[in-house]
Amino acid sequence: MEIMNGLHASDELLGTFMPILVYWVYSGIYVLLGSLDDYRLHSKKDEDEKNLVSKKDVVKGVLLQQAVQAVVATILFAVTGSDSESAQAQQASLFVLARQFLVAMIVLDTWQYFMHRYMHHNKFLYRHIHSQHHRLIVPYAFGALYNHPLEGLLLDTVGGALAFLVSGMSPRASIFFFSFATLKTVDDHCGLWLPGNLFHIFFRNNSAYHDIHHQLYGNKYNFSQPFFVMWDKILRTHMPYSLQKRSKGGLEARPTKESME
Template identity: 55%
Template sequence: MALPSEEVVAILAPIIVYWVAAGVYTVLGRVLADHRLHSREEEEVRNLVPKRVVVRTVLLQHVLQAAIAFAVFNVKREDRRAADAGTGAATPAVAVVCCQFMVAMVVLDAWQYGWHRLMHSSGLLYRHVHSWHHRLVAPYAYGAQYNHPLEGLILDTAGGALALAVTGMAPLTAAAFFSFATLKAVDDHSGVLVPGNPLHLLFRNNTAYHDVHHQVRGGRCNYAQLFFVAWDKLMGTYVPYEVVRAPHGGLEAVPLKKKLKT
């Protein structure tokens, strides 16, 4: 069954944003070499998976994500039609959209923190699922969604579906929110501290914060993903850091706690 154009936008927009943003950050990483957390040589030497495999795996996740989103929108359409028939379709007010954004951010953050931490604390889940993502010791932009397919399904797709269900966002609102969340995920993994980056001014959970988690000694801290650091602080998994000049000439995120659990 064909979907209305707004729902097609909601399905495709985050995928398009992912690859466009990844391309932009890749170019910025070349132009702003002094602002990289990892040199291009480190990306080749330290990471445990070839970039062609990363691209292929992310494309597979996007196909699965689009297929599930298609099914979800088909299921929700009849409910929405019934509601529109009773009240008349209307464009959500700005205040409603802002509220939906905030609630969706909290829901998605809580969901991803819980699952992310579980995937580290469970040896079975880490070895067979989450360890895929940590093959990227030196993260880069288009590896943001390099995950085991099961992890992509649970953390990203199911988490997004939950946020959508809780907030009741209209398709275009969902398109805007998930595009923003995707952009944030790409930025978190970009490995580039772009000067004046508004995402870094708005969120303490940023590129350097998440880079600490990807470090070999950081796998038991800074689990929070996307927006807030509150869950890490509440649950005792928060580790502060400082950004210093690195031997490769760029930058480095250095944890301020000397002993991190491994």
């Protein structure tokens, strides 16, 4: 694939590093928007006081996960073939690409739901591994991939590899799929409810839905990520919510009476 006046980067290289670039650029946009108090799901004061980990440690944790992710992606692309071997696949029709994306989304959601839920219900795994992510009681964008390294490998990296392999997408298609999945994951943790956000319009799984999960009362609910809510609804771990205005400004996602019964 040619980029910037004839410079060439292989599809495998872009598939490895483009989602990482997308992560930090999109997160940076949300950092700049963080001053929009009327659209925050938690106050800036709560973000600073309630979270149990510093932003510096969050950045270091995310960079570590992305390094592991890049290594696994490089190995995966090397094992599954080169640009020339996948050239025919890259000419797939829009219908085939749409089918591959849908299959990848379902595979990723299924893997992450059951792994995520198990990490909550297994006391050892929660205490020693998954609780690291829940140090962010008030989620924010660049904390989306802040996890224990083992969780990052099992939940995100292995899940992404399975989605890639089962869907049969090419390295070129994976650039767009994993960049899209990265945007969605960052958006789910952004802590903002912005009007006109397309992710909120097209997906029931969104920043408010995932914010419920990060609160104590929602710890055993809303496991689904990053796209659909089907597994939560099928297996009755879905906690409905309503958005209400806080007395000091901003919004708050609160469980409905139906979900507390």
